[in-house]
Amino acid sequence: MSSINYNEKIPNNVNLSEDRTLQRALEQWQPNYINWWNDMGPDHSGNFDVYLRTAVSVDPQGWAQFGHVKMPDYRWGIFLNPGDAERKIHFGDHKGEKVWQDIPGEYRANLRRIIVTQGDTEPASVEQQRHLGLTAPSQYDLRNLFQINVEEGRHLWAMVYLLHKYFGRDGREEGEALLQRRSGQEDNPRILEAFNEETPDWLSFFMFTYFTDRDGKFQLCALAESSFDPLARTTKFMLTEEAHHMFVGESGISRVINRTCQVMNELKTDDPSKLRAAGVIDLQTIQRYLNFHFSVTIDLFGADESSNAATFYSTGLKGRYEEGKRMDDHSLKNDSYRILHASNGNLVEKEVPMLNALNEVLRDDYIKDSIGGIERWNKVIEKAGIPFRLSVPHKAFHRNIGALSGIKVSPAGQMISENEWQARKNEWLPTPEDRAFVASLMGRCVEPGKFANWIAPPVMGVNRQPVDFEYVRFN
């Protein structure tokens, strides 16, 4: 019945060709996926040959094979990190028991929800980024955008594999729904708010890949601890790809800053209007974009107090970041954590049961991790001899979820009135004028080795190729 050799077409290490039910499910899903890609994937890119990395196995030689391919023909594979037959559950109420190779009936609904929520972010980001190719600042950057897009597509495959393999008909329905929701669409939006925001320009794209793909890293790290072994092994492999997405964001912003500082020194000015006239993005605008993306992204971790988070942990579905390295009892029933809330016009800490605060714990781990890159960006500014420093806003700034939503807080962490917020928010968040200015810089620059004026070239090319390599053949 099958005319497709799935071992060839879909590189995998899950014995796809030996599982008829799974194969049939994927055979039905795949054409719909390709339709989705053609409709919602990168604009006008169907005929480009792109220098992409494809994973054909999980070992060090196999997971990064480079070559020019047309994106609709990309071989979206299904990979799980190698299993450990002895692996034991290492947190929650089942600690010490063997990990699960199938899903215990009582946890089905919650696991399905976790997998669907993760899976939904993957196509969402492709949709958010679909117009960016038209305004790429270089071929190198265009190629990196497409690499991220195909890998987010692969991450969707990874989640759909779990849904098809372990959730029967429900899973197949969820697999279809993942192709039907649309980022930003009113009647059928993506599940999480940050994934319904637009990514209208490349400064947003680099901020998104730095901050929001890093949220992905933390969610995947927490799922990589799961007692449901196939989920743990799948997400571990996804993390190897996520590292590149964050690199694109960090190095992208670093190159924008580098170029701005160069022009600041050439023109001996720190006046944003003069810098804008010279066609580079002033550091104040970069700070406002940073404030926006940071605050929208930390909302993704959910409410600061959450009984769902407690349940997911206690039942062993989702661990903490680096669960295995922590020296506590991994049940957390007697522990507490300090979270922020507003009281009489001030932000004050209160102690709550640790289990209920696990979203906040993950958010705080994320914040620590994201600060590292900002320090590296500041090194670029410092090296240029410019007395300006970027910083992350206070975690209560511009929040839309949990106890901190509904109050107004400055980036420095001062609670302020609605009036003061209205008067000052344009200093802190990108204004329509900022966005229009950044948009005005976005023009397509795709001659090999050429870069748009507002961004410095990278230090190195992809896979040791030169910077002026032909990363995309437009045909």
Ligand SMILES: [Fe+2]
């Ligand atoms: Fe992803």
Ligand SMILES: [Fe+2]
């Ligand atoms: Fe990603």
